[in-house]
Amino acid sequence: MRGRTIRQFLIDGIADGRWTCELSNWTGKAYKIPRTYLNICEDRLDLTNTGVYFLFGTNDETDRQQVYIGEAENILMRMKQHVAGKDFWTECVIFISKDNNLNKAHIKYLENHLYHMAKASNRYEVLNSVVPTESSISEMDRAEMDEFIDNMQLMLSVLGHKVLEPSVSKSAKQHDRIFHLQDKAKGRLTSEGFAVLKGSKIAQTVTSSLSQSVINKRDQLFKDKIVNDKGEFTQDWLFSSPSLAAKIIVGYSLNGRDAWKDAKGSSINDIEARENPDLGKIQFKEDG
Known part of the structure; x- marks a missing residue:
């Protein structure tokens, strides 16, 4: 291109x-x-x-x-x-x-x-x-x-408005790896965050530890018919991070970068550490 x-x-x-x-x-x-x-x-x-x-x-x-x-x-x-x-x-x-x-x-x-x-x-x-x-x-x-x-x-x-862009782009090859969350959902990384794929299921209940802001986002998915009455995503849907996607799906707090795993059982954090082996050696020095 x-x-x-x-x-x-x-x-x-x-x-x-x-x-x-x-x-x-x-x-x-x-x-x-x-x-x-x-x-x-x-x-x-x-x-x-x-x-x-x-x-x-x-x-x-x-x-x-x-x-x-x-x-x-x-x-x-x-x-x-x-x-x-x-x-x-x-x-x-x-x-x-x-x-x-x-x-x-x-x-x-x-x-x-x-x-x-x-x-x-x-x-x-x-x-x-x-x-x-x-x-x-x-x-x-x-x-x-x-x-x-x-x-x-x-x-x-x-200009900052992706109003005409598909909610989840399917064109980026580097983001084609599919991740699974328990037996409930599938998703993949995108340049904008994390996309949960159509057919994934959402838990019907939430725990008291889940923040109200996440509960509100969750409820809105049902209101907008992104998630149907059976708890299934009716289309691919983009979230700002793997953790937000995971919390909404399972109904409790967890680290999505550890919870989402590929077919080999590697988490997002595992893959990033493996693909960037020098990250752990980098030391940041404060100014002054």
Whole structure:
């Protein structure tokens, strides 16, 4: 796979301000804008172009990330409407064409496909109340818009939002080793944490020693139908660490890096120690 060049520019000179993001040899352009900065965006003339956008926030009760996906023929005007009409979001990411060649049919096509990708990934709670209508465009335009979507997917990830990425990537060969937790579950390491595989089972009860935050995450899996009434994972699901995955599955506290074992009975810690034999020899010296 070839490397790609992405250029990012901090419009206000600070990381917490407005960003632009461009990909080499692509006519698209992304803006990442905090909600509190929209009132000073009149200086960005291309924000009146036609485009698509994502509003990002967090559910206060479940701590789950949320997204609303939309399109507009004047992006800045629509963003200002959302400041008045939608409370949940704190940041938006906007995609336009630098040569302003996106028309209404294009952005309706993009909006529909982006919505379905976000729903399928199930990383974010998608807040659109209706499914966006897919417009009918030519075969040539579809190919162009599908490439546009591929680039948007990459740009969003770079900007910190993997809303369009599959919840568990299956492409990384180095993460193909399967680990087992007792006779309950299977999983594998990923670049983002640890993925429990579809069909794994979760204990129906928990011990009093399990923290409330883990219990809440566990309950949410049932509410979101990630785990069905029989206690089975209905899809591959990503956790931030092997230990969190293990605690949720067995219902009590334990070290996941020791508990998850491969077919040969080696734990994650065993494998890392074996693959990095010099780690135990490294001594860290404090400054001063």
